[in-house]
Amino acid sequence: MASKIVNRGLQVIGGRASNTADAFAAIQSLAADDGTVAFAAAHTAINSGGAVTNQADVDFDATPTRAGQVITHVATFPTGSANFTIRRLSLHNAAAASVSASSTTLVSGIDGQSLTKTSDFSLEVTITITYADAS
């Protein structure tokens, strides 16, 4: 299991914070997929490391919150969504409707999971990112 903010995600975060001309969209959705490849720094999309069979995307339930240097993102997959063995979770800087396996929207991800969801359940995922100065 590993987590990573990919290089593109670092660009999005830095670009948004410094209001660069890139005009990156905000991080606003969460995806679940069944890919078994670990996220790598150069990845820009869910399928950068190889094709995935199943994938589901949802917008955040509410605007992410901040406490200190910790940003909390919460999203809920309804009963009819993400009903497969979830191997990876990822954050994206596009609305869920615009996120696909190949969309260049990947910001960060956690891999190496094994969560089997069924239609009996909804699934609320909380992803926190803690920022720390390492200088």
Added chain:
Amino acid sequence: MIKDVRYNLNCKIAATAVMTLENPDIDIDEAVERLKAAGNEIISVDGRKVTVLNTETHPSEEVWACEHCGAYSTDYDTVLRHEAEQHGIQNS
């Protein structure tokens, strides 16, 4: 100076996943057994909410960035060399 623009966010990502039983036709004990049978690791059960993932993972890797064009690398010397070769910036 490149050493003054260290864009290392040193980020730590943690995730929690909570499944809520929405099907009124099965009780939570049965649902939990189904989740276990499906291979889920049950962290805790609270009413109809079942926590199946709760983890903190290691920090992301460091990234150094060129202060001139933003090119980046995890390797400090690579960025240092890039700045000198591409932009004529001599870091002391």
